[in-house]
Amino acid sequence: METKTTYLASLLQTCIDKKAHLAGKLIHAHMLRSRLSDDTFLSNRLIEFYAKCNAIDASRRLFDQMPKRDIYTWNAILGAYCKASELEDAHVLFAEMPERNIVSWNTLISALTRNGFEQKALGVYYRMSREGFVPTHFTLASVLSACGALVDVECGRRCHGISIKIGLDNNIYVGNALLGMYAKCRCIGDAIQAFGDVPEPNEVSFTAMMGGLADSDQVNEAFRLFRLMLRNRIHVDSVSLSSVLGVCSRGGCGEFGLHDSNDVLSSDVHGQQVHCLTIKHGFESDLHLNNSLLDMYAKNGNMDSAEMIFVNMPEVSVVSWNVMIAGYGQKSQSSKAIEYLQRMQYHGFEPDEITYVNMLVACIKSGDIEAGRQMFDGMSSPSLSSWNTILSGYSQNENHKEAVKLFREMQFRSVHPDRTTLAIILSSLAGMMLLEGGRQVHAVSQKAVFRTDIYLASGLIGMYSKCGKVEMAKRIFDRIAELDIVCWNSMMAGLSLNSLDKEAFTFFKKMREKGMFPSQFSYATVLSCCAKLSSLSQGRQVHSQIAREGYMNDAFVGSALIDMYSKCGDVDAARWVFDMMLGKNTVTWNEMIHGYAQNGCGDEAVLLYEDMIGSGEKPDGITFVAVLTACSHSGLVDTGIKIFNSMQQEHGVEPLVDHYTCIIDSLGRAGRLHEAEVLIDKMPCKYDPIIWEVLLSSCRVYADVSLARRAAEELFHLDPQNSAPYVLLANIYSSLGRWDDAKAVRELMSYNQVVKDPGYSWIEHKNGMQAFMVDDNGRMVDDEVVVVNDGMSCSSG
Template sequence: MWTVAGEIMGLWSRDIPEPNEVTFTTMIGALAQTDQFKEALELFRLMLRKRVPVDSVSLSSILGVCAKGERDIGLCHGLSCNAQGKQIHTMSIKLGFDRDLHLSNSLLDMYAKIGDMDSAEMVFVNLNQHSNVSWNIMIAGYGNRCNSEKAAEYLHRMQCDGYEPDDVTYINMLTACVKSGDVRIGRLIFDCMPSPNLASWNAILSVYNQIADHREAIELFRKMQFQCQHPDRTTLAIILSSCAELRLLEVGKEVHAAAQKFGFYDDVYVASSLINMYSKCGKMELCEHVFSKLPELDIVCWNSMLTGFSINALEQDALSLFKQMRSLGFFPSEFSFATIVSSCAKISSLFQGQLFHAQIIKDGFLDDIFVGSSLIEMYCKCGHVHGARCFFDLMPGKNTVTWNEMIHGYAQNGDGRSALCLYSDMISYGEKPDDITFVAVLTACSHSSLVDEGLEIFNAMLPKFGVVPKLDHYTSIIDCLSRAGRFHEVEVFLDTMPCKDDAVVWEVVLSSCRIHANVTLAKRAAEELYRLDPQNSASYVLLANTYSSLGRWDDARVVRDMMSDKKVLKYPGYSRSVCKNDTQMILENKQ
């Protein structure tokens, strides 16, 4: 039976008659560096069978293999890397290397990386001496376990024992705080650093970006520049992401200038972040400028441009770009297909969507969850719910997003009963509904007049599934009750819900009051809307129309006079016909 170890021995028998511990250790290290962990372990076992002397360096090398290989290879020859690492630990004690500091640090590193911090503690306690490396490994280990308190404890003990924290120590502590979500301690650690290096800056910037405190991230970036610390591509990508989220175009332009100053004008990673930032600021012409200046493109840049066109409602441009990408020989990723199919959904182009569906099958992305969810969305938005359901039933794997998309598709197309059945199936299959699921199913109940069913689902959200009702859920159930004219229950919700200061809820109530001629509640809803959004003409018009429908012309005139006195303008409605493709014409009504 052919093995890597046997092949290596065949080569050695010709070139190296008697391989020694140095030869074996070198080869084990080379295999580990190329992520051939099984082969490295196999070679170590061959070393033992050949009775080649094993030293502390050999053991340290194979411990590194166990540390890296645990997540990648799992079982090897019936044993996990964890178990094999413990066997090597036993061997090191048997061979008398238990006091070797380098080997002990390798043991610490192995246990820390596989998450066995109890064993790491035992090794650490029994060390006759420590080093900065030992302390850093323990801090990193607890950081990886999201235990910033324990990591901070080791930092404190390290300093009490007279060891000076180095850059690695601070990076490990920052990482621990990031993974534990402990921003306050992370910032204290960062502020204690005498001269933070680039990795430290990137770590703290990443913290604020992840918790969506983008303004603080930008302020720290400015501070970084004042301290003459040059950014790298990671720094620039983080800050551009923060600028994109806050739609800070001018700050984004400044970061763009900094990227050019520091030589990142042709870096595709930075370019993708610039395209994302400019597209979210609505500046597609600047996206195209950045894109056109790149000497080499990758699929990430193409995807960034596709997303930019999509979020700016330039779906035809997205379709043209996708065609250009294919013509230049770029192979679309699953993200490319998910984006372009979503663009077809937005313009209700079933013909284009079906063409992309065929291409997805040909390119082998049909089993991707996100591509599948986009196809379901496309078929539903094009009114082909049966096609969406057929595809949904054939999907080999489903997640919450997929179920939500199909339930929402039924809701959009007014088939509330099917949405409820699918919701029940989702729970039966063990998939836990999330807040988006409940928005979809409550919307379905509202559109299909399934009021009692909607109330039952809403009341089960928190006690049964642990989902706290949010504004969208209250809006949906209030809309459901209002459409049915059950205004007494609507008022109970209005009085008890936590989100009273949202105009959408009151617009829903006011619109239904006009249909059911409930003047008392209509006046209350209109007064709330006057308070929340005094220049919105909808509240005045809806209340005036409510009075008009009952023949109360004087009251309607008072409302319209009030609207005139406050200089509230109502813009006229219009319709726009747009040719979407050769086979389809979409009529978009705008109010």
């Protein structure tokens, strides 16, 4: 009998391994005929067999019919429920168990972690510890996975300590789980140490470590780790290849092939190399890996390659369609995104929440916010991600009023905001200068779990700064326990926005002293301070730091450098920076043209504008303001008119009030006042006060009293508190000896309680920056001399 039992057990194991449902049922029938159904050992195997074949009801019937059950029986049925993800029944069964061993606890903890109930998994683990059970490597692997998902690094550290205490810290499963936990908790230093402590790291170790490095924006290090993985001949599977493709989709510039590590290749080239590896290892049919390839090409903007992958995939999923829709959305091609949505539905795939979010992004990126709103309104129950996407669309398009209105509707529908929602609405409230609304959002964040959230704190700093409440912004900044670069940047930008450039420099210095590496935005902000303070010496020092830290080819920083040099009068240095930049965009070209305009180099500005057109860069409204300003300041009237006329005809840019102002100024400087008046009368925006103020200034130069009177009267009506028209008109009368008329204008100015602001001048010298102004009694007053930031000088303004 014992031999027969062993033989049947062996057959059942084969059925379990191969999921041979019919053969297993025949063995069960044979057991019933042979009166072996009461054998606990065989019945336990049968429960496992039915569970493996997803026949949970059959497992339970067999369990209920068993006359004798042991701990293995209970563990088998518990495992069956856990495998079927019927966790409520598993909990009930677990509570009914007459005895439990470590397998029982591990089974339930593992199932809870796998199914997203990480907090419950930790609760079961704590209970297991209280009952005196010592965790195994399986226990710790599951618990550490739960800690990573919950970003509970403190619990993870305690588990780390336990693993050392019981001698499991060198176990490969525990080691991989530890580095995965630290990586998910963004403790990258601990993750690197955990990786180093793994005696023989495998593909799981390398994959987890690469993911952690990429998530912390250490893309080059992730590439180097993959190169090390290949060098050490670690087995490369589809998961590790998907992970490194995720790194490629984030960008980076470290070569991981066999070339020199100093070669700088694009992420797309890296991705193509990994693509070759997927073919070499025979993974062309792996759906998950193909989706990763699609995602990599789409995020790098290479939609032609993404299309090629997509059409050749043996099978596609909803994820595949979503990636293609997202890719075209990021390239602002909403029509292609809509085409893929229609094709997706035609082929029988049901769009999910991510599909609609991607479509919303596509509409918003394409500037079609109304189409996005229609899609949003068509959703029966929009998710929080959808709300955030449409709110972000309105905020980015500066339709702050609609964003606030939609946020209120979100509250009426009882949709609870998250940190992203609150940050978006803070941006809109700041844009509308709605301080009271910002305070209310601040109060909500204090009541919710976002009290210490640095992402939201940065938004609050920006909101209070834009509303002029710098002291409140400082208080929030000072309360943040662990400051990141975004918070520092927000505080510096807020100070600069409120003309506190001296303090902005102080913050920049403190940031460096704290070991924080400045970002592109940090440098752009501090360069803006140099420009506003006309401090060329400070700007040059910042330029040196930028060069040392490798930001010279960044278009954002380069544009700020050009602006700083131009405003400080060193236009040759600005042009040198421009010529040295590898990656120029429209903003870069605009800054250099504007720099020439500021420094009276009209011919150079026009030549650069022509070079811009010749390079294929598309000019925008700001480009034309810059080049038309240059023409105006340099007397290139006819050239300016020719460029103005080409705006809409050749480049599709609608002239706005700023462009008309430049032409009016140009005509006025040349004494062609009649042409300027005729143009104003034809303009769609002739009731803008700037237009008339520019014309009035020209009338003063050419003593055209009649036109000056008309311009001044328009300004009295359009901008009653502006002192400029009173002063200019009075000066015109004075210059012509018409003293009674001049006196009448000044009396009118006094009657209307209009006050002229005093003049304010700057002088930079070796000890700092000194400012001079004239008080109401005509006396010269000097402001304080300020020295900041390692000898860099600036004024308090």
